[in-house]
Amino acid sequence: MRVLLVDDDAQMLKALRINLAARGHEVHLARTGPEALEVATRIAPELVVLDLGLPGFGGIRVIEGLRGWTEVPILVVSGRSDSIDKVAALDAGADDYVTKPFAIDELLARIRALSRRSLVEPEQPVVDFGDVRVDLAAHTVTRTDAAGAVTPVRLTPTEWHILEVLVRNPRRLVTKHDLLTAVWGQAYENEDGYLRLYLGQLRKKLEPEPSHPRHLLTEPGMGYRFSPD
Known part of the structure; x- marks a missing residue:
């Protein structure tokens, strides 16, 4: 299994790397928040073991960055024992939480349990369609013109959220209710006008011909579909 270990404690990294490598796992290391996301997008790990207190930015932001594009199991290993930290990590998308110090046998047992939930095929953090590139890990959108010049596309948080849901479900119908x-949230499940407004804005920013969309499609009476072709 391809495992990403993220911790700024060199001794902890060494101990975990030795134990996991001895059991046949392919182990990759990161020591900062930014490095963790960079390595994850490059190797598509099947399991992430993550500390919360990291240089650059903390583990919660790493979890949020990963959850933008992958459901890889995330095991938090942290010296923070306060329930607030545990709840924050789990709410951000972590799958399990172990408090330091810990017994290595317990940690390995939790890793085995999570490894059974690993994805059969790794997800890709970058989605391309037309002249648009959506980076789900970095939360960025760019367009490339005929001359090869790359221009950032500014999206509002709501526009980004809608686009993220659609591109993570390529070619699938996403119902109006689900979107x-x-x-x-549930209180807005009947507000179809919101979707029409924001899909119109997204098409103006991302479609070559907004009035005749090729990628952000409407399924009349049902919902919307993202077509990367």
Whole structure:
């Protein structure tokens, strides 16, 4: 299994690397928050073991960055024992939480349990369609013109959330109900006008011909579909 270990404690990294490598795992290391996301996008890990207190930015932001594009199991290993930290990590998308110090046998047992949930095929953090590139890990959108010049596309948080839901479900119908509740919550499940407004804005920013969309498609009476072709 391809495992990403993220910790700024060199001794901890060494101990975990030795134990996991001895059991046949392919181990990759990162010591800062930014490095963790960079390595993850490059290797598509099947499991992430993550400390919360990291240089650059903390483990919670790493979890949020990963959850922008992958459901890889995340095991937090942290010296923070306060329930607030545990809840924050789990709410951000972590799958399990172990407090330091810990017994290595317990940690390995938790890793085995999480490894059974690993994805069969790694997800890709970058989605391309037309002249648009969506980086789900970095939360960025760019367009490339005929001359090869790359221009950032500014999206509002709501526009980004809608686009993220659609591109993570390529070619699948996403119902109006599912999209509304995912972006705004249950209280807005009947507010179809919100979707029409924001899909119109996204098409103006991302489609070559907004009035004749090729990628952000409407399924009349049902919902929307993202077509990368």
